[in-house]
Amino acid sequence: MLDFLAMGGYAWYVWMAYGAVALVVAVEIAAVRARRRRAFDELRMSLEPPSANALARAKDAR
Amino acid sequence: MSDVDASPSTAIVWALARDVRVALRSKGELGVQLLFYVIVVSLFPLATSPSRELLATLGPGVLWTTALLASLLSLPRLFAADFGDGTLEQMALSPRPLAALVSGKIAAHWLTTGLPVVVMAPLLGAQYALVAPVLGTLTLSLLLGTPILSLLGAVGAALTLGARGGGSLLALLVLPLYAPVLIFGAGAVDAVRAGLSATPHLSLLGAGLLIALVAVPFAVAAAVRIALD
Amino acid sequence: MINWFRLSSPVSFYPIAGAWSYAFAVLAALLAGVGLVVALWIAPTDATQGDAYRIIFIHVPTAWMAMFIYVVMAGWSALALGFNTRLSAMMAQALAPTGALMAALALWTGAFWGRPTWGTYWAWDARMTSTLILLFLYLGVIALRSAIEDPRRADRACAVLAIVGAVNVPIIYFSVQWWNTLHQGSSISLTAAPKMAMTMLAGILIMTAAAWCYAISVVLARVQSIIVERERGAGWLESLIDWRAEGTT
Numbered sequence: 001m002l003d004f005l006a007m008g009g010y011a012w013y014v015w016m017a018y019g020a021v022a023l024v025v026a027v028e029i030a031a032v033r034a035r036r037r038r039a040f041d042e043l044r045m046s047l048e049p050p051s052a053n054a055l056a057r058a059k060d061a062r
Numbered sequence: 063m064s065d066v067d068a069s070p071s072t073a074i075v076w077a078l079a080r081d082v083r084v085a086l087r088s089k090g091e092l093g094v095q096l097l098f099y100v101i102v103v104s105l106f107p108l109a110t111s112p113s114r115e116l117l118a119t120l121g122p123g124v125l126w127t128t129a130l131l132a133s134l135l136s137l138p139r140l141f142a143a144d145f146g147d148g149t150l151e152q153m154a155l156s157p158r159p160l161a162a163l164v165s166g167k168i169a170a171h172w173l174t175t176g177l178p179v180v181v182m183a184p185l186l187g188a189q190y191a192l193v194a195p196v197l198g199t200l201t202l203s204l205l206l207g208t209p210i211l212s213l214l215g216a217v218g219a220a221l222t223l224g225a226r227g228g229g230s231l232l233a234l235l236v237l238p239l240y241a242p243v244l245i246f247g248a249g250a251v252d253a254v255r256a257g258l259s260a261t262p263h264l265s266l267l268g269a270g271l272l273i274a275l276v277a278v279p280f281a282v283a284a285a286v287r288i289a290l291d
Numbered sequence: 292m293i294n295w296f297r298l299s300s301p302v303s304f305y306p307i308a309g310a311w312s313y314a315f316a317v318l319a320a321l322l323a324g325v326g327l328v329v330a331l332w333i334a335p336t337d338a339t340q341g342d343a344y345r346i347i348f349i350h351v352p353t354a355w356m357a358m359f360i361y362v363v364m365a366g367w368s369a370l371a372l373g374f375n376t377r378l379s380a381m382m383a384q385a386l387a388p389t390g391a392l393m394a395a396l397a398l399w400t401g402a403f404w405g406r407p408t409w410g411t412y413w414a415w416d417a418r419m420t421s422t423l424i425l426l427f428l429y430l431g432v433i434a435l436r437s438a439i440e441d442p443r444r445a446d447r448a449c450a451v452l453a454i455v456g457a458v459n460v461p462i463i464y465f466s467v468q469w470w471n472t473l474h475q476g477s478s479i480s481l482t483a484a485p486k487m488a489m490t491m492l493a494g495i496l497i498m499t500a501a502a503w504c505y506a507i508s509v510v511l512a513r514v515q516s517i518i519v520e521r522e523r524g525a526g527w528l529e530s531l532i533d534w535r536a537e538g539t540t
Contacts, residue, residue, distance in 0.1 A: 004331070008342035010407050017346045017403040021353070024392050025505070032512045039519040044532055046523055217455055221448045225438035234434055235452060238427040239459050242466035249470060270462075281455060288447040 070162040077153075077166025078173075084143075085174040091139075096178045099132045103186045114191040121190030122200065122251035129179050129204060130240050133211040134233050136175040137219045140167060141286070145223050151290050160283040168216045168279070176208030192255075199254040199264075206267040207247040213278040214239045220285035243270070299376045301518045302527050308518075312511035315504045322501035329494035346404040351495050352502035354397035354418070357425055358460075360390035360506060364432075365457035368450035380446035381521065383453060384436060385514040389506050391429035397422050417471040421464045428456040442521055 007014040067073075085092060106124045107117055144150040144167075153163045183204050184197040192200065218236035225231060250263035330348035337344040364386040371379035401419050402412040413419070432449050439445035522528055 007345070008336060010341055010343040013343050013403045013407045014345055017349060017400040020399050021349050021396055024396055028389065028392060028509055032509055032516065035513065035516040036519070039516045040532065043519055043523060043528055047529055047532070217451075221435060221452055222438070225435065225448075227434065227438040231434055231438050234427065235431040238424045238431065238463070239455070241424055242459070242462050245466040245470045281451065285448065285451050288444060288451065291441075291444055291447070 068157040068159070070159050073158040073162035074166040074169070076158070077163040078169045079166075081167050081170030082173060085170065092174055092178070095132060095136050095175060096182060098135060099128055099179055099182060100186065102128045102131065104189065107189070117190045118192060118255065121187060121192050122196075122248045122255070124190070125183050125187060125200060126204070126207075126244055126248040126251070129176075129183070129208060130211060130237070130244060132179055133175060133208065133215055134229070134236060136171065137215045137232060137236070138222075138229060140171050140216055140219045141223055141289075145289070150286065154287055154290055160286065161279040164216065164220075164282045164286060165275075165279040168212050168282070171216070172209050172212040176204075176212055180204045180208060192251075196251060196254050199260050200251045202264060203247040203250040203260070203267060206264060206271050207243050210243050210267070210271050210274050211240060213274045213282075214243075216282045217278065217285055220282050220289055223286070223289035243267070246270070299374075299378050301378055301381070301522050302525070304378055305515060305518055305531075308511040308515050312508045312515070315508035315511070319501050319504035319508055322497055322504060326494060326497035326501050329490065329497060334490045334494050335488065340408050343404065343407040346400050347491070348494050348498045350397060350400040350404055352499040353393045353400060354422060355499055356502045356506055357390060357394035357397050357422060359503075360386050360393060361425060361429070361453075361460065362457065364390060365453045368453040371446055371450045372454070377443075377446070377521070378518075380443075380450060381514050381517045382510070383450060384446070385510045385517055387429055387433050387436070387449075388513070389509055391426060391433060393502075393506070394422055394426040394429055398426065415471065417464070417468040420467045420471070421460075424463050424467070425460065428460070432456070 005011060005015075103124060106120060110116060110120065141150060144153070154160055156163075180201060184201050187197045187200050215232075215236050218232050218239075221235065222228075222232050246263045246267050250260035250267070253260045253263060326348065330345055334345065334348075336342050364383050367379045367383040367386065370376065371383060398419065401422070405414060405419075406412045432452055435452055436445050436449050439448055519528060519531070
């Protein structure tokens with residue numbers, strides 16, 4: 001396991017490179033998710049909330 | 063006006079003459095732009111060293127890069143005034159072809175910004191210990207290259223009309239497009255310094271200029287129409 | 292017979308984008324899993340470059356995707372200008388951030404490959420310099436989009452910029468290559484691969500496919516958000532909201 005991490009002495013280079021890719025992928029996915037959440041929040045705020053009847057009906061439908 | 067001549071050549075000349083007349087009214091502004099070029103070029107030796115060898119190596123790059131920056135500085139002026147007072151919209155609506163009108167404006171821009179740089183460069187090149195044949199190639203490369211800078215820069219100027227971010231945004235958009243011109247222009251001068259021929263570089267610049275002259279005005283016209291929407 | 296023009300409406304495209312985004316995400320994960328195993332375990336250590344060469348398995352995919360995404364973005368931009376469709380412009384808008392990140396990763400991984408192999412993090416070779424300029428072109432498109440208020444005007448301006456950039460990319464690449472060979476004497480490409488064993492080639496192909504699927508997945512997810520952001524006036528969006536839940540559909 002340690003041999004694997006050591007990457008034949010080139011650990012710094014290999015893991016900085018692979019680490020950056022992993023980081024960017026994680027950040028990009030998180031950012032797209034956050035953008036989606038924000039888009040729907042703003043959409044929700046811009047619309048009239050449905051009447052109490054409609055909400056009750058939706059709850060029953062579940 | 064139903065008797066307006068809608069041929070491209072008259073449109074170009076009309077726009078060119080108009081813009082040059084307007085520019086000459088504010089000679090101070092033109093002088094300041096040229097002064098920018100002179101000052102920045104003169105600053106580099108202060109930041110490095112006055113050693114003749116170093117300066118001769120740096121010279122072509124500095125003279126060319128500063129020409130790029132000088133071109134960038136003057137680009138917002140190309141469309142801003144006409145955009146602001148509605149003249150640009152009139153141009154787009156007129157029977158005169160917009161690409162031709164735009165070509166005239168770009169030609170005027172080059173005459174008032176690029177050409178002075180071409181004239182000043184050999185004088186400043188002497189500050190950088192460049193010898194006569196090198197200075198000749200420098201002038202020729204700038205003569206071929208600065209019109210390309212005006213043409214490509216006009217695309218950026220039209221796209222950023224009415225956009226936030228001002229000059230920095232324009233620089234970000236236009237400088238990557240300038241890179242090949244810089245490479246071949248400064249490269250030509252470097253080649254002659256090394257005793258080689260600059261013909262390949264200059265021919266590529268010349269070819270680039272011809273293509274840009276024919277194609278770019280249409281892109282600029284499209285960008286102007288987008289900005290006017 | 293697919294009615295492509297029906298597909299070009301945001302309403303029809305939205306659910307399709309969602310389904311395909313999920314499918315490509317799964318595919319990307321599988322391919323990346325296999326690819327990483329090949330890259331980090333199965334592929335033998337290189338004789339000259341040691342284990343540092345393993346960076347090639349992420350450098351080549353990111354560099355390739357950076358170029359490819361720009362071409363695709365220019366393609367959608369051309370469609371947007373030619374057919375004046377909103378969705379084509381939204382696709383171009385969704386592609387730019389992913390392309391920029393790929394270009395940045397290509398530069399980063401290239402630097403960390405260069406240092407142990409050729410002694411320097413950055414060496415102004417033709418491919419890396421062209422990738423740097425490509426990154427600037429991406430940033431320009433992104434910056435222009437955020438600088439223009441009206442979304443439709445931004446669509447068209449960014450489309451023109453993307454196409455102008457695409458036309459220039461081969462010219463830029465050629466000129467940088469020219470400049471590089473003149474100044475380096477020989478045409479050493481600092482990102483030249485070590486001699487390709489079959490395993491190496493397989494690993495690179497798998498990782499490139501993984502990168503491609505990942506990009507498609509992320510871009511389709513992003514375009515969904517863009518559709519929601521920009522189609523706010525349209526009534527059909529309301530059906531997407533689950534009023535009972537706090538989260539999104």
